[in-house]
Amino acid sequence: MDLKFTEEQHILRDMVRSMVEDHSTTAVVREMEHDKIGVPTGLWQQMSEMGLTGMMLPEEYGGIGLDMVDCALIYEELGRGLAPGPHFVSSVIAVGAISRGCSEQQKAELFPAMGSGELIVAPAWLEPDNGFGPLGVQMRAENDGDTFVLNGVKRHVFYARAAQKLLVLARTGDAEADVDLFLVDTDAEGVTLEQQRSMAYDTQYKVTFTDVAVPAANKLSGGWSNWHDVLMDGCILQAAYAVGAAQQALDITVRYANEREQFDKPIGAFQALAHYMADAQVDITGAQVLVWEAAWAHREGKSVARLAPMAKLFCCNANRDATAKCEQIHGGYGFTMEYDIQLYFRRAKQQQMNWLDSRTLEDMISADILDTDAITIVNPFKV
Structure with a gap:
């Protein structure tokens, strides 16, 4: 590399x-x-x-x-x-x-x-009380000749109000992998948007589809396999985003630790807090190298079946752990809305749960590293 x-x-x-x-x-x-x-x-x-x-x-x-x-x-x-x-x-x-x-x-x-x-095109993937794998997509797309009719509910649709089109995952059959992707106009008849709230205070929506007619030409090819490959690319970039956020949170905290004084000296001079920051930097640097390896492998045409989920899992965990340490170093100030560190802390936890959560990523990694011919691996994501 x-x-x-x-x-x-x-x-x-x-x-x-x-x-x-x-x-x-x-x-x-x-x-x-x-x-x-x-x-x-x-x-x-x-x-x-x-x-x-x-x-x-x-x-x-x-x-x-x-x-x-x-x-x-x-x-x-x-x-x-x-x-x-x-x-x-x-x-x-x-x-x-x-x-x-x-x-x-x-x-x-x-x-x-x-x-x-x-x-702007916004993916509509996840559903209430359902998982990240293909069986988590239960919203139906019924074939009606030259059109498909969509009925169901999607949640955590980011920036749906800003989008002119939605990229909707819907079930077209009863087999596990019978999931297809459809391009749907956001203002199509039967599409209803309801804004959701989250710990990150970001912009996401619940989208309800009621007898929404979609031309058959708007069905993408590739189905679930297409979506799987797209998410692997997304994992690498989500991991890179997490590394940048964690490093900035630590930089903010280092400045704070050099300026904030207790007992007539900067709080960064206290060994316990200094070691917190040292541990965070070690984790962030390791996470950064893993992102680069995954990105390099992708560029070289090598498999990222293991590296992409590893990168997102490790980097999002490192981001969450680093921002938690930074919160603690800020003390009570860190939990007030006036200080910026809480912006990073709240988003770090949400990033762990979006675009494949930790448990799903661990399933994917374990299925790749273990001999799947000798042992049955329960991987709810891959078919």
């Missing part, structure tokens, strides 16, 4: 860091909490102008066609600023699914607008 970044990659990282510092300040993050739309205008415009909304699109569709290492560097910087907005759901997950499952004509129609940030 080559961990030497090119001059262009260093420039890219510096550009994104500068953008985040200017347009994803903690004031912007706070402003977006519980916002109905959740898209900060300045940040989204800058992402579009820099080509980041098309970072995973080939140049023929108006994108810049970055590889996974480039994207991981970008997402680490976005994590530092807790960058709000639909970039991950639309420019990563939806773009990945459409790339794998749509016709060339559909790509030509959708990708230029998605690459410019004008079109």
Whole structure:
């Protein structure tokens, strides 16, 4: 594995860091909490102008066609600023699914607008009381000739109000893997949005589908296999985001520990607190290397069946543990809304539970490392 970044990659990282510092300040993050739309205008415009909304699109569709290492560097910087907005759901997950499952004509129609940030597509995947695997998708899509009729409820649909289209997972048969993906207009008749609240104060919705008619042409190919591959890409970038957030939380805490005094000396001089920060830095550095390995393997065309879930599991755990230590170092101040560290602490826990939770990731990793011919592994995610 080559961990030497090119001059262009260093420039890219510096550009994104500068953008985040200017347009994803903690004031912007706070402003977006519980916002109905959740898209900060300045940040989204800058992402579009820099080509980041098309970072995973080939140049023929108006994108810049970055590889996974480039994207991981970008997402680490976005994590530092807790960058709000639909970039991950639309420019990563939806773009990945459409790339794998749509016709060339559909790509030509959708990708230029998605690459410019004008079109936002939000995945609608999870359902009430159901899991992350294919059997967790119980919402039905009944074939009615030239259309499919959707009925059911989706939860935790991020930025649904900002999206013009939804990428909906629905069951088309009774076999475990009989799950397909559909493009549905957000304003289609029968689609109802209800905003949800979360510990991260982010923008997500419950979406109800009542006899929603979808043209058969809007069904993507690849089904659950398509979705699985898209989520593996997402795991790597979620892991990179977690590393950036954890490092920024620690940097904030180090500054606080150098400024805050007790008994006539900075609290960072106390060994117990100093060791907390040392342990956090060790975990973050290890997590960062794992992200780079997963991103490098993806770029080189190697399997990430183990590395991608490992990266998300370890990095999200490291983020949660590091921000918890940072909260403790801040003492009572850390739990007040006026201090920024709570922004990182709340989001770290939510990130562990979104886009595959820890138990599901552990199932996926164990199924890969154990001899599945000799032992039966219960993996609710993969079919």
